[in-house]
Amino acid sequence: MKKIITSAFFAAIALFSSCQIRNDDYTEEKIDLTSLTGDENYKSPVALPETENQSEGLSENWWRNSVFYHIWIKSFRDSDVGDCSKNCGDFKGIEESLGYIQDDLGCDAIWLSPFWECAYEGSTNEESAKINMHGYDVSDFYKVNAFFGSGNATAESAEEELVSLIKACHERGMKIIFDFVPNHTSSSNGWFVDSANGDNGKSGWYVWSKTALDWKNTWGASAWHKKNGKYYYAAFADTQPDLNYRNREVREEMKNVVRYWLNKGFDGLRIDAARYLVETEKSREDTDETHEWFKELRSVLDEYESPKFMVSEAWIEGNRTKLDGYFGSGDEFNMVLDFDQGKAVLGEIANQAAGDSPKIFGNPDESKSYGTFLGNHDEYADRLGDSETSIGKTGIILATSLSLLRPTVPFIYYGNEIAQKSGTQDGDFRLRQPFDWTKAETQKSGSDSVLSINKTLIALRKSAEYKDVFANGKISVLESENSGALAYTISDESTELLVVANLARKSAAELSFSGFDVSERGGYSLIVGNGDENADIENDSGCAVLRNFSPHEIRVYDFSSAGRENVLDIWDYDAEPTMYLRGTMNGWNATKMDYDGSEFSASADLTAELAYEFKFDEFGDWSHSFGTSGSSGTVNLNEPFTADDATGVGTNFSFTPEESGAYVFAFNAATKTAEIRR
Ligand SMILES: [Ca+2]
Ligand SMILES: [Ca+2]
Structure with a gap:
């Protein structure tokens, strides 16, 4: 504890003096976007609590060794009901689930979605399951939302349970950060x-502004x-007015x-919408004035x-200079959320090509960290499990593996660890939506589940190594x-790891890398x-084969410890083969x-006398289909027919039923024979 001052002493003076000041910026024809306004001696009327429940013995930059679990409080676990389908997830539910987070998954830090009193429609716990209570419209930053307390909670009892959660985390050596x-x-x-009424010096x-300017949201x-x-x-x-940081x-x-x-007792904070803090005539994003306030905030943390650390949500894609600007010169954010990596990983797997691999970044230096993720609560990416039809279970596991095998700080959005x-x-x-506890329970056993990976x-x-x-x-x-x-390599002075992945959905007999x-x-x-395959690396004129x-x-080799025998057989499982029916009967969508x-x-309801076109598709995305390579694509009921590898146009089968009703389309991938049955 260095310079933390309790401001209760100043409260009375502050209230008095703030009433003496009027900030009628809006009465001016043009709003003042240059000078600072307000009382320079202002002290908050809200007294600071004594420091309590602080993590002890943490090393500098402890967050670089952490894996964060991102919890949407409302939907994670309801201590009153169990799941969150009827009621509202709460702090107590999270506290009861720390064993899952730490022992069954392995995360050692938590990012909580906003927990303050907020504006929302619906006023009872019964209704809360139906509304998108996002919490980014805070109505009181010093008041905990009673929704997140258990039983007939008040703001006070909910805060007690929040503090209990913080303590429980720290007792387990876990860290917890809030969403500011x-x-x-x-x-x-x-x-x-x-402020709108011109009251209380606000x-x-x-x-x-007296007039609406031409600024866009x-x-x-x-x-x-x-x-x-x-x-x-x-x-x-419009229900989220911007505060005036001038x-x-x-x-x-x-x-x-x-x-x-x-x-x-919080160990840090994630900062929402960091790009938009201070507006200038020229820009409403990433202004120098915005960076200036975050530098002030950083010095608060450093007290x-x-x-403590702060991580920015500066949602910037494809502009590393701008993104890295949030580190300042080591005097601003300790960590920035990286909006390029997750999409790069998912895109490379979907495209089966390492086309944009320069997007693979590690932490820039020891004082600057990237927080990386495959999805969050916003429209950044679909949930990981949604990718099953496009990249399959193996693709989901590959994405998971690549996202963790990086020298960055992973953030796992609740539910993505079970796909x-x-x-x-x-x-x-x-x-x-509510976390699927049944699925999580199932995935605890089974070494090949996404949770286990x-x-x-x-x-x-x-691990220590x-x-x-x-x-x-x-x-x-x-x-x-090889395009797929x-x-x-990930290396430091004593260790060199080589990560090699086959991004393709097909086996690769040989992959080679130069340099x-x-x-x-x-x-x-x-x-x-x-572990049971020959995984040797050969040298061919300076190329690794x-x-x-x-x-x-995916494989990982360690060049600093020859002879180590702790191979993790994460690929030693039989992935269920997949096939999809596509045709005019389902609008060419994939039916698994x-x-x-x-x-x-797969069965389909067909109408008599209609000619249906179709083919079989291995991955549901046209990358490998079975159809007809000849012109004799017309097939008959109960007559076996042969399909070929046939990706492209003019390779569909055609079938015209005599009667309306349900038909079964059957396909044997090993013999490539198919049949339509009633
Ligand atoms: Ca509850
Ligand atoms: Ca703003």
């Missing part, structure tokens, strides 16, 4: 109500909304909010003896002429792979066929 929303509040927040706390509509004869700015929804009181108050929750699918709701609500690779990352190379190692991509081949001479190295051991890759197989060990089958 500094850019805006709810329009129901008392600060905004006062006039200048939001961005007001993040969705391209006007960002100005009329209230009490003047206009306020909102970068997002006002010294706002700057100080929001730092007080952060201190308040760090004092309660604590127990090391849970999206709900059927519209928009981002489908990504925020996560657990195995997280344990590898955190490899924790340093995954925290601080550098990544270097190898070149290959991906290889890179990696295995004969120059003193031997190696295979630490991840399908590897053989016998299964579809989507049942498999009985030898034959695939």
Whole structure:
């Protein structure tokens, strides 16, 4: 504890002095976008709690060795009911699930979605399951949402349970961070109500103008909304007015909010919508003034003896310079969420090609970390489980493996560790549905489940041998002429790992990579792979040559410990083969066929006298189909016919039923024979 001051002492003075100041920016024809307003001696009227429940004995940059679990509180676990389908997930449910998070999965840190009192429709627990209570419209930053308490909770009892969760995390050596929303509040927040009415010295706390300027919000509509004869700015929804960070009181108050929750024991914070904090005439994104406030906030974090960190949500894709700008010169964010990596991993697997592998980044240096993820609560990516029809179970496991085998800090969005699918709701609500505890229970047993793969690779990352190379190692991509081949090294002074993946859905007899001479190295051991195959690496004129890759197989070699025998057989399982029926009967969408060990089958309702076109598709995405290579594509009921590898146009079968009703399409991939039955 260094310089934490309790501001209760100043509260009375602050209240008095703030009433003396008027910030009638909006009465000006043009809003002032240059100077600071408000009371420079402002102190928050909210007293800081004593520091309590702090993590002890943490090392500097502890987060670089962590794997975070991202929890949507409402949907994770309801201690009152069990699942969250009827009621509301709560802190107590999370506390009861720490064993799952830490022991069954291996994560040692938690990112909680916003937990404050917020504006939402529906007012009872019964209704809460039906509404998208996102919580990014905060109505009181000092009040915990009673929804997240158990039983007939109040804000106070919910806060007690939140503090209990923080303590329980720390007792297990786990860390916990909160989701901070500094850019805006709810329009129901008392600060905004006062600001709109010109009460309590809050006039200048939001961005007001006498006229609506031509600024657009993040969705391209006007960002100005009329209230009490003047206009306020909102970068997002009109119910989320932007706070005015040119006002010294706002700057100080929001730092007080952060201190308040760090004092309660949180180990850090994720910062929502970081790009939009301070507006200028020229830009509403990534302004120098925005970076300036985050540097001030960073110095608040650095006051604590127990090391704290902040990670930005600056949703930037394809502009590393801009993204890295949030590190400042080591004096701003400790970590930025990396919006390129997840999409690169998923895209490379879907395309079966390492086309954009320069997008594979490691942490820039020891003071700057990337947080990487395959999905979150927003419309960034579908849920990982939704990819099953496009990349199959093996593709999901490959994506999971690649996302963990990087020298970055992984964030796993609840449910993605069991490849849970999206709900059927519209928009981002489908990504925020109740966690599937039944599926999680099933996946605990079975070494080939997605949960088990996560657990195995997280344990590898955190093992004594490899924790340093995954925290601080550098990544270097190898070149290959095989389009489906991906290889890179992760290395530091004492360790060199080689990760090799077959991104293709087909076996690869041979993959070769230039610029990696295995004969120059003193031997190696295979630490991840399908242990029963020949996994040797040969040297061919300075190229590394590897053989016998299964579809989507990934291997990891360690060149610093030849002879190690702890191979993790994550590929030692039989993936269920897949086949899809596609045709005019299902609008050319993929219907997954049942498999009985030898034959695939799918039934379809057909109409008499209609000519149906169809083919069989191995992965549901046209990358490998079975159809007819000749012109005699017409088939008859109960007459076996032969299909060929036939990807492309003019390779469909045709069938015209005499009667309407259900028909079964059967296909044997081994003999390539098919039949339509009633
Ligand atoms: Ca509950
Ligand atoms: Ca703003």
